[in-house]
Amino acid sequence: MFNVLLVEDEKLEMETLRDYVDWKRLGASRVYTARNGRAALECLEAHDPDIMITDIQMPVMDGIELAKRAREEGYQCKIVFLTGYDYYDYMKSAFQVQAVDYILKPFGVDEVEGLIERICEQIGREKMAEDSIRFASGQLLVRACEGNEQKLDELSRAYFSHTAQEKAFGMLGVYGNVDEKLAVDLLKFSEVQHAFCAEQMIFVILQGYISVQDAAGRIIQAVRDNGCVAYLEGRLSLEELKNGSDILKSQRDRMFYEKPGNVNCVSSQEEDNRKRVDKDSWSEKRKELRREILSGKEESTKDALLSCLRELKGLNSAESQREAYALYLNLHNRLELEDMQLLEFMEKREEKPERKILNIGYFTGICEALWQYVKELCTYYKKQQEDSNYYVVAWVRNYVDKNYMNACRVEDMAEKINLSPNYLRSLFKIGTGQTILEYITDVRMQQACELLRDKRLKVKDVSSRAGYENVSYFSQIFTKRFGVTPNEYRKKV
Numbered sequence: 001m002f003n004v005l006l007v008e009d010e011k012l013e014m015e016t017l018r019d020y021v022d023w024k025r026l027g028a029s030r031v032y033t034a035r036n037g038r039a040a041l042e043c044l045e046a047h048d049p050d051i052m053i054t055d056i057q058m059p060v061m062d063g064i065e066l067a068k069r070a071r072e073e074g075y076q077c078k079i080v081f082l083t084g085y086d087y088y089d090y091m092k093s094a095f096q097v098q099a100v101d102y103i104l105k106p107f108g109v110d111e112v113e114g115l116i117e118r119i120c121e122q123i124g125r126e127k128m129a130e131d132s133i134r135f136a137s138g139q140l141l142v143r144a145c146e147g148n149e150q151k152l153d154e155l156s157r158a159y160f161s162h163t164a165q166e167k168a169f170g171m172l173g174v175y176g177n178v179d180e181k182l183a184v185d186l187l188k189f190s191e192v193q194h195a196f197c198a199e200q201m202i203f204v205i206l207q208g209y210i211s212v213q214d215a216a217g218r219i220i221q222a223v224r225d226n227g228c229v230a231y232l233e234g235r236l237s238l239e240e241l242k243n244g245s246d247i248l249k250s251q252r253d254r255m256f257y258e259k260p261g262n263v264n265c266v267s268s269q270e271e272d273n274r275k276r277v278d279k280d281s282w283s284e285k286r287k288e289l290r291r292e293i294l295s296g297k298e299e300s301t302k303d304a305l306l307s308c309l310r311e312l313k314g315l316n317s318a319e320s321q322r323e324a325y326a327l328y329l330n331l332h333n334r335l336e337l338e339d340m341q342l343l344e345f346m347e348k349r350e351e352k353p354e355r356k357i358l359n360i361g362y363f364t365g366i367c368e369a370l371w372q373y374v375k376e377l378c379t380y381y382k383k384q385q386e387d388s389n390y391y392v393v394a395w396v397r398n399y400v401d402k403n404y405m406n407a408c409r410v411e412d413m414a415e416k417i418n419l420s421p422n423y424l425r426s427l428f429k430i431g432t433g434q435t436i437l438e439y440i441t442d443v444r445m446q447q448a449c450e451l452l453r454d455k456r457l458k459v460k461d462v463s464s465r466a467g468y469e470n471v472s473y474f475s476q477i478f479t480k481r482f483g484v485t486p487n488e489y490r491k492k493v
Contacts (some may be wrong), residue, residue: 001027001028001029002027002028002029002049002050002051002120002123003028003029003030003031003032003047003048003049003050003051004023004028004030004031004032004049004050004051004052004053004116005032005033005034005040005043005044005047005049005051005052005053005054005077006018006031006032006033006034006053006054007033007034007035007036007037007039007040007052007053007054007055007058007063007066008033008035008053008054008055008058008082009035009036009055009058009059010055013055013082013105014033014035016107016109017053017112018031018033020109021109021112021113021116022113026113026116026117026120027120030047030049032047032049035058036058036059036060036061037054037058037060037061037062037063037065037066037069038060038061039060040052040054040061040066041061041066041069041070041073044070044073044075044077045073048075048077049077050077050078050123051077051078051080051116051119052067052070052077052078052079052080053080053081053082053103053112054066054067054079054080054081054082055081055082055083056081056082056083057083057084063081063082067079067081067099071098078100078119078122078123079098079099079100080099080100080101080102080103080115080119081099081101081102081103082102082103082105082107083102083103083104083105084104084105100119100122101115101118101119103115133159136159137159137160137193137194138193138194138196140155140156140159140238141169141193141194141205141238141241142194142196142198144238144239144241144242145198145203145205145241145242145244145245146198146242146245147242152238152239156238160238165237165238165239166237167208167237167238168208168235168236168237169193169205169206169207169208169235169236169237169238169241170205170206170207170208170210170211170212170215170231170232170235170236171203171204171205171206171212171231171232171236171241171244171245171248172204172206172212172215172216172219172229172230172231172232172248173201173202173203173204173229173230173231173248173249173251173252173255174186174201174202174204174219174223174227174228174229175201175227175228175229175230175251175252175255175256175258175361175362176223176226176227176228176255176260176360176361176362176365177226177227177359177360177361177362177365178197178200178201178202178226178227178361179197180197182202182222182223182226183195183196183197183202185222186202186204186219186222189215189218189219189222190207191206191207191210191215191218192204192205192206192207192215192219193205193206193207199249199252200252200317200361201248201249201252203245203248204219205241208235212231212232212233212234213231213263213265215231216229216231216263217263220261220262220263223260223261224260224261225260225261226260226361226362227260227361227362228255228258228259228260228261228262228263228264228362229262229263229264230248230251230255230263230264230265230266231263231264231265231266232244232247232248232265232266232267233265233267247266247267248266251264251266252317253315253316253317255362256317256320256361256362256363257313257314257362257363258362259364260362260364260365276315277311277312277315277319277323278311281311282308282311282323285304285307285308285311286308286327286330288304288307289301289304289305289307289308289327289331289374290330290331290334290335291304292304292378293331293335293374293377293378293381294335294381295381295385296378296379296381296382296383296384296385296386297378297382298375298378298379298382301374301375301378302371302374302375305370305371305374308327309324309367309370311323312324312363313363317361317363320363320366321357321358321366324357324366324370325354325357325358327370328353328354328357328370328373331373331374331377335377336377341391341394341395341398342377342380344398345380345394346376346377346380349376353369353370353372353373356369357369357370387431389427389428389430389431390431392417392419392424392427392428392431393427393428393431393432395417396413396417396424396428396436396439397439399413399416400436400439400440400443401443404440404443404444404447404466404467405447405464405465405466405467406467408440408467410424410425410436410437413436424436440467441477441481444466444467444468445466445477445478445481445482447465447466447467448462448463448466448474448478448486449489449493451465451466452486452489452490452493453490453493455490459471459474459475459486459487462474462486463475463486474486
């Protein structure tokens, strides 16, 4: 697909180009028009078309001047001139502004369409060549960053028309939640020469004429809340990219603790002065966190968690992430696995914290994931503190939700929870205001309503799946509850 700009001041010829050429068949997605060179320049700036067909003789600004201005401002569109004069001077001027062809007036629609087809084939070949060169030069830059390329001068001349010392680049690193997709997205930035994932970060190599600081500011907008950026001052030659990549890699642990969205300037590698975990202190702080969670007090629990997290800040990123995950496992094993009701309560969560902790590439994100997990644990124990029947009610509801299609006897529940049947009935009634049988009926009727939406199921199948072996009894209960029979309800939905 391509966009085309038609520039013609003659009404008839403009209408012929715009309305009679089969642009859709040719593959044009948009056709723009302008009546003079000045309006055409505005359209170039707004839409950057792939092809421009322009008359030479026009008021305000002629076609030759328009083409010169377009080239001076960096537009690479294919230019075709329309002219009623087959003069040498016109042709010379046309080729000086790199026009691809010209059409003599009066022209035929077939002539225009044939020329556009040839131009599109040329654009396609050039695009393939550009993609091939971009890929090859990108691989050269990767190898240069890794220090694995010996023929830098030879390849630099081939791809960049400069020696390895002469060709200059800017360089920055993106840290945090990075992946190949983000690296590909960054390639869409005009200032980016190449971007690739390695060492749990993205290396971005910039065009040498770009302000690295300005580019870092624009790129952080693409990263948004998922990470931060560090950039190197100055320009680097192809031979210096290896040292630049080493410097950016050395910043990973420091950037791990940066607030997402931050942009930092670095100039040299930092010494390894990372701290180590104090195992005794770490163990005590985890115990204190468990005690606070059991109390159900959210504020003091959050303070205890922050105290734990302060022990991790300053470790290298891999160790900090590993210890954060170990903290999660400690809570999971010591609290969840020792309380089946808590385990079932926590399993209802839509997102598991362990996935976030292992996948988030920056410290504040890990802290937030741990806090969300700890807060839910705290909520469970807080409810137990506030309502002594909470545990029993939650257990019965969970049991019924999973077993409503079976007999679901109170005696069986009571045996599993080590209470007498009557005491279990009493606690549930106090906690919910309804009997266990009423709750079972509510759940079964809700399921029956959902099942009746499936017209392929017979009523007896719905009855069985809702926990009623006797279809007549099921119909009686359903009719009493909703005022219509199961079949009548089905017709309404």
